[in-house]
Structures are given as C-alpha cells and as structure tokens.
Amino acid sequence: MPRLNNPRVTLAIIAVALVLPLVIQNFLTFQLTLVLVYAIAIIGLNLLTGFNGQFSLGHSAFYAIGAYVAAMLMDKADFPYAMTLPVAGIACFVFGFLFGLPALRLEGVYLALATFALAVATPQILKLSPLEHWTGGVQGIVVNKPEAPFGLPLTEDQWLYYFTLLITIVMTVLAHNLVASRTGRAMMAIRDNPIAARSMGINIALYKSLTFGVSALYTGVAGALGAIVVQFVAPDSFTFFLSISLLVGLVVGGVGWIPGAFFGGAFVLFVPNLAESFSKGLSGAVYGVMIIVLIYVLPTGAAGLTRAASRWWRAKA
Amino acid sequence: MTPLLQVRDLHASYGSTRVLHGLDFALEEKGVTTLLGGNGAGKTTTLRALCGMIERRGEITFAGRSIARASTEDIVRMGVAHVPDGRGTFVRLTVEENLELGAITRRDRRAIAADLERVYGYFPILQKRRSQQAGTLSGGEQQMLAIGRALMLRPRLMLLDEPSFGLAPRVVQELFAILSTLNKDEGVSLLLVEQNATVALDLADHAYLVETGRIVFSGAARDIRQNEKIRRSYLGY
Numbered sequence: 001m002p003r004l005n006n007p008r009v010t011l012a013i014i015a016v017a018l019v020l021p022l023v024i025q026n027f028l029t030f031q032l033t034l035v036l037v038y039a040i041a042i043i044g045l046n047l048l049t050g051f052n053g054q055f056s057l058g059h060s061a062f063y064a065i066g067a068y069v070a071a072m073l074m075d076k077a078d079f080p081y082a083m084t085l086p087v088a089g090i091a092c093f094v095f096g097f098l099f100g101l102p103a104l105r106l107e108g109v110y111l112a113l114a115t116f117a118l119a120v121a122t123p124q125i126l127k128l129s130p131l132e133h134w135t136g137g138v139q140g141i142v143v144n145k146p147e148a149p150f151g152l153p154l155t156e157d158q159w160l161y162y163f164t165l166l167i168t169i170v171m172t173v174l175a176h177n178l179v180a181s182r183t184g185r186a187m188m189a190i191r192d193n194p195i196a197a198r199s200m201g202i203n204i205a206l207y208k209s210l211t212f213g214v215s216a217l218y219t220g221v222a223g224a225l226g227a228i229v230v231q232f233v234a235p236d237s238f239t240f241f242l243s244i245s246l247l248v249g250l251v252v253g254g255v256g257w258i259p260g261a262f263f264g265g266a267f268v269l270f271v272p273n274l275a276e277s278f279s280k281g282l283s284g285a286v287y288g289v290m291i292i293v294l295i296y297v298l299p300t301g302a303a304g305l306t307r308a309a310s311r312w313w314r315a316k317a
Numbered sequence: 318m319t320p321l322l323q324v325r326d327l328h329a330s331y332g333s334t335r336v337l338h339g340l341d342f343a344l345e346e347k348g349v350t351t352l353l354g355g356n357g358a359g360k361t362t363t364l365r366a367l368c369g370m371i372e373r374r375g376e377i378t379f380a381g382r383s384i385a386r387a388s389t390e391d392i393v394r395m396g397v398a399h400v401p402d403g404r405g406t407f408v409r410l411t412v413e414e415n416l417e418l419g420a421i422t423r424r425d426r427r428a429i430a431a432d433l434e435r436v437y438g439y440f441p442i443l444q445k446r447r448s449q450q451a452g453t454l455s456g457g458e459q460q461m462l463a464i465g466r467a468l469m470l471r472p473r474l475m476l477l478d479e480p481s482f483g484l485a486p487r488v489v490q491e492l493f494a495i496l497s498t499l500n501k502d503e504g505v506s507l508l509l510v511e512q513n514a515t516v517a518l519d520l521a522d523h524a525y526l527v528e529t530g531r532i533v534f535s536g537a538a539r540d541i542r543q544n545e546k547i548r549r550s551y552l553g554y
Contacts, residue, residue: 195370198389201393
C-alpha cells in the first residue's frame with residue numbers, strides 16, 4: 001500500500017490546505033470542513049474494517065453519540081467547544097469497547113447485523129421522551145457557532161476549518177503511528193489469519209475490543225466536530241444511511257490505506273450533490289450508478305489509483 | 318529424567334464433537350517426537366489443545382509446570398512456538414513483518430533484531446523477499462516463513478503441523494534438513510505432526526500413531542521404520 005511518506009508531497013498538500021479557505025467562498029470552506037470531519041470518521045472505520053477485519057454498519061451510532069455528547073455539553077453545561085472533543089472521544093471509546101466485547105463472538109455477516117441493529121436503534125433512542133430534556137427530542141439541539149479566537153481576522157467558517165484541519169492532522173498522524181506500531185501489526189495479523197495470530201500469543205479478544213474502542217473514538221470525535229461545524233444535532237441526521245456513507249467513503253478511498261479517507265470524505269460529500277445536479281428525481285439512482293462504475297473501474301479505490309500514479313511518475317522520471 | 322513435555326489423558330472437543338479421547342505421550346528435552354496419522358486422526362487438534370486454543374481436559378506438563386489451564390499467550394511466553402496447520406501466513410503483511418510477529422510477546426528489541434538475522438541465515442530466500450507481501454510467496458517459501466517466524470520466539474519447543482504438506486519432495490528434504498539442524502545445533506525440541514511418515518520417522522527419535530483421537534501404537538522411530546506390519550497397516554507404504 002502506498003504511504004504518504006514523501007515529505008514533499010505531504011507538505012505541498014498541507015500548504016494547499018492552509019491557503020485554500022483564503023481564496024474560496026465561505027460555503028465551500030464549510031463543505032471542506034465537513035470533508036475533513038468525514039475523513040476522521042472514515043479513518044476510524046478503516047482502523048476497524050481495513051486493519052482489523054471487523055465489519056461495522058453501526059458507525060452512525062458512534063458518530064451520533066459523539067455529536068450529542070458535544071452538543072449537550074455546550075448546551076447544558078456551557079462547555080467550551082474544543083473541550084467537548086476529548087469527552088466525546090472518551091465516551092465513544094468506552095461505548096465502542098463495551099460493544100466490542102459481545103461482538104467478539106460474531107464475525108462477518110453476523111457482526112454486520114449486530115452493528116446494523118445499533119445504527120437503527122440509536123436515532124429512536126435519541127427521540128425518547130424521557131431523554132428529551134437533554135437531547136431535545138425530535139427537535140434536536142442548536143449550538144452556537146464559535147468565533148475565531150485572539151481577534152484573528154477570520155470568518156467563523158474559516159476559523160472552524162483551521163480548527164478542524166488541526167484536529168484532522170493530529171488524528172491522522174496518530175492513526176498512522178498506531179498502524180505502524182506493534183499494536184497495529186497485531187491488529188493486521190488478526191485480520192489476515194486469526195488462528196495463526198492467536199498461536200503467536202496475540203490476545204485476540206483484547207485487541208479486537210480495543211480496536212472497536214479506538215475506531216469508535218475516532219468516529220465520535222468526528223461526530224463532535226460535525227456538531228460544532230453544522231451547529232445542530234437531530235436524531236434523523238444520524239440514520240443508518242450515514243453508516244453506509246462512511247462505508248462508501250472507506251471503499252472509495254481504499255480499504256487499509258489511511259490517506260484514502262480524504263478521498264472518501266470528499267466523495268461522500270460532493271458526489272451526491274453532483275448526482276442531484278444531473279437529475280433531482282433520480283439523484284439516488286445516479287449516485288448508485290456512479291458507485292457501481294467506480295467500483296468496477298477502480299476496485300482498490302483511490303489507494304490503487306495513487307499507487308498506479310506514483311509508479312507511472314517514477315517510471316517517467 | 319522428566320520429559321520436557323508430558324501429556325496424560327488428553328481430551329479435546331470442538332463444541333459437542335469430541336475429537337481426542339485420552340491421549341498419552343511425552344517428549345524428551347532436545348528430542349524429536351512425531352505423531353503420525355491420516356486425515357481426521359486428531360493431529361492438528363492435539364497441537365491446538367496443547368497450546369490452549371480449544372477446550373481440553375487432561376494433564377499437560379511443560380518444563381515441570383502444568384499448562385493444562387494456561388492461556389495461549391502464557392504458553393507462548395513459556396517458549397512454545399506453533400507452526401500452524403496451513404502455514405498461517407499473514408498474507409497482506411511483508412515477510413519481515415510476519416517474522417517480527419513471531420516475536421510479538423518478546424520485549425528485548427536488540428535480541429529480536431539479532432534473531433531476525435539468524436533466521437535470514439537459515440533461510441536466505443526470506444531475506445531476499447523481506448519487503449515482499451507474504452501472500453505472494455510460493456508454498457515452500459511460506460512454510461520456511463512459518464518456521465522462521467516460530468524461531469523468532471527463541472522457542473524451547475516447536476510444534477509443527479504437517480510442514481511437508483503440499484510441497485515438492487526436494488523442498489521437503491531441504492526443510493527437514495533445517496529442522497534437524499535446529500534440533501541438533503540449537504537444542505530446540507520438536508513435536509512433529511505428519512502424514513508423510515517416511516520423512517517424519519527419519520527426523521524423529523520417538524513416534525506415536527494416532528487414529529481417531531487415540532494412540533494406537535508408540536515406540537522408537539527406528540523400530541517403527543523397520544516394522545513392516547505397522548508400516549503396512551497404519552502408514553500405508
């Protein structure tokens with residue numbers, strides 16, 4: 001798998017990412033911020049599915065929990081928005097780890113079903129009237145948009161973009177290091193051959209639940225950032241469809257390749273809009289066709305494309 | 318002298334299907350013991366039961382300690398390396414990452430690096446392919462990788478599950494020569510499970526014949542090799 005270990009390429013990408021919001025419109029900046037948010041969530045899903053071989057159709061639930069933890073902390077406890085991220089992350093880690101424990105006995109389609117149940121149940125639980133005082137019920141919660149600190153001459157959208165970019169870079173580097181570590185190798189060994197991994201002395205139950213927890217943490221932080229950026233959480237923003245979108249982003253970016261999350265995030269944000277511009281009534285069908293064509297032409301996603309491109313580049317040089 | 322590995326009345330099952338019905342066998346320190354038998358005899362199950370990967374009952378003593386209730390991780394830490402059925406290659410990782418996984422329970426980084434070079438000394442082909450995806454290796458190379466990976470533990474005992482399976486005779490010979498070196502020069506005890514009785518009996522000093530989860534015969538490997546009746550009725554050659 002290609003890695004973004006070419007420092008020049010990485011620096012160039014970061015430079016572009018820093019300049020971009022200064023030259024584009026606010027709405028596009030807002031959309032790019034959401035791309036980064038999705039990318040963090042997709043990295044989380046990739047750690048679980050791409051590197052550990054566990055399926056999940058329930059990541060919308062972790063995203064929802066992260067978003068609601070952040071919104072409730074800001075709404076009810078006047079938490080500074082940046083401080084909601086670690087709390088949301090830890091809450092989702094604990095929840096993901098605990099969910100991962102019973103899920104240990106499930107594999108493949110059975111695990112997919114169990115996580116599907118989680119995705120379907122979460123929006124309904126958020127609507128429950130006994131919880132309405134905290135969750136706002138069907139109405140959800142509106143949160144305030146943070147302004148740029150220290151009198152920086154940035155619009156709110158620009159500031160949120162830079163804030164999200166910083167978090168994204170930190171989370172990406174951490175994920176990269178995790179995958180390259182001894183723990184990461186154990187995760188991948190379990191994916192490739194669980195029986196052999198066990199006979200090497202790897203505690204499969206522990207690593208699988210930990211991976212579930214870390215994966216949920218990433219997606220929860222993404223959810224919290226999403227809540228801050230969109231300034232609004234409601235149960236119906238976090239349906240099963242969000243889980244599928246993250247899965248689409250994972251496959252489009254490349255399973256088992258961390259930078260792929262950025263391609264995947266851009267795809268799930270922009271391509272449905274693009275499909276709608278073709279035909280309002282058939283946008284779902286157009287989106288579906290686009291996905292099918294992409295999987296046909298590029299089965300390994302952006303990862304395969306990048307690899308081919310860098311090979312071509314080197315051959316030319 | 319007490320043996321390195323002593324197994325008494327070993328039972329094991331997959332769910333409600335019983336596979337082992339009271340096995341007794343032993344392995345001397347620095348010895349080579351082989352369990353011979355056909356498909357479904359319970360050979361793979363025996364190895365899995367020894368390292369705690371499946372439900373088992375009975376007495377298992379390794380290096381003077383009972384391991385009948387120990388977890389797989391603890392058994393590995395005691396120096397029992399397993400070369401699993403079907404080689405157990407981590408197909409999408411590189412050759413070197415596969416080898417490093419053999420030492421995942423160890424913390425002594427320097428010694429691990431030295432052991433990596435030692436493994437490359439035994440299997441130069443693995444060094445040549447160190448950054449290649451392990452799934453792209455040939456069957457023989459993957460078997461070398463599995464043995465090399467087990468060596469990375471610095472094991473006292475190596476459990477080998479049909480290392481000759483599916484390999485060309487010349488490759489089998491090469492592998493068994495290396496196993497013999499590991500046993501003689503490095504003092505690694507070997508418990509070898511095989512269908513290929515000829516090569517197994519050449520390497521082993523002691524042999525047990527297993528049939529449907531029971532030991533039906535045991536003795537010195539030399540004697541079994543020369544016993545025509547046993548060869549005909551159990552080993553089929």
